Amino acid sequence: MSDPITGLAHMLGQPFIQHALVAGTSIALLSGLVGYFVVLRGQVFAGDALSHVAYAGALAALAAGVDLRFGLFAATIAVGLVLGLLGGRRAADDVVIGTAFAWVLGLGVFFLAIYTTHSATGNSAANVNVLFGSILGISASAASTAAWIAVGLIALLLVLARPLLFASLDPDVARASGVPVRLLGPLFLAIVGATAAEASQAIGALLLFGLLAAPPAAAQRLTDRPWRGFVLSGLLSVLCLWIGVCVAYAAPKLPVSFTIMTTSTVLYAGVVLVTTVRWPAFSRRGGAARP
């Protein structure tokens, strides 16, 4: 594999890579787009909490002997809704979220114990997959299901996007203009929950943040136009996934979740560095109004 083009063609010919790219691209795009609003609304911690819920939900499903994805989605969407209904967006405080979700993670360990003692095939591979992802091991049918769910969630997000932007930046005025602010909050956290469930399958519950926070944060440093930032966030997230998958293929010793996380971390660090150095020029240049 000395020639990169041949190597790439060879890689794309592999079915497991095709599945990984189909599922991964759609999940990464979803994560990047949803993440833009997560970062804008300052809900990174709530999103992190939902990834713990994803872990506990998946293991609860395994312990109960049902499809793991059912547990993932049911738990994350339900908790996302509850979090949104309880909190409003600033009210749910850090200590409450932190305590509740450490306990949820504890529940996950509890379900893991049930699963490993009562299941005939019980092993810790499923546990590791939920925690750290298994995108290179995803089946053709699981890949297409994941892709369709991602497409559906993206479509829903696009419908909500403009009122959600308004409600995120300026909730009082948005509410007076007729935006259903109190409905959007819980609905958005339910979408974040479903995204956490999706991304758990690709990169794992614990590493979700590589795609949900780093690319959006990078995009918001690169542009101050909201819709450009929104699209850029999705594209950067996809880019991180592709680079991660390629590197993991070229260096099979490296786990793919590690290479994706490393890419997104390097991307964010690089963008912070570049925008910080260029910052004075950056803010002066944007002086004139160009709507």
Place this chain on the structure above:
Amino acid sequence: MSAVLELDRAAVAVAGRTIWSGVSLQVQAGEFVAILGPNGVGKSTLLKAVLGLTPLSGGAMTVLGDRPGHVNGRIGYLPQRRAFDPNTRVRGVDIVRLGLDGDRWGVPLPGRLAGSAGRRARERVEEVIALVGAGAYAGRPIGQCSGGEQQRLLIAQALIRGPELLVLDEPLDSLDVTNQASVSALIRDVCRSQNVAVLLVAHDVNPILPYLDQVIYLAHGGAVMGPPEEVITADTLTMLYGTPIDVLRDRAGRLVVVGQPDAHAEHR
């Protein structure tokens, strides 16, 4: 002249406690009206009632000839606020634009695809930004604009749909003296040139005193309305509060109300 706002023995209760009651008043088209009074008397609540966000517990209210909450598209609203987070990396123009179509579902189409409707929207955004004189900094992230600059952009946002009534909750509160004067003058200009009625909650009447047509003074669960020179007097306020109140005037003509029962009002 037609009334843009009419209250008839209106009352509001929040969580079972009556905030004010028996309030009757009229605001005419194009009038500049300040709502004054000590903290906690329900000045902001009055604005929320006008917007239909807080229901009346008694009496009646007509806003632009309709029920409150039904005509918010014809009202520009500036809530009481803290400044935007300095890290908010969204341009002022985008904030202004949300006032035009932020309540519509979906996403705006990019530049050329949006066609003539998109062009009209962009022109309207430029127009109101020019009207408030925010052109120099509207392209900057709003988090990096000063308090006065943010306030001008938000006034542009409130004006973008060409409202007949502007509802402003303490727009001068977080500003320094120079900006208080210039934003007050801007609101007066907008009020006169666009013939917009302005309903403005103020903590300190002095920056806007020369521009006011009417004053609504809320205190002790009731209200008095009239021209400032009739309302902000020792006699009227003494009657409203039921305890002796003095209104002093310093050499610059600034009014100071002394003896209001709410101690907060004097120290802030």
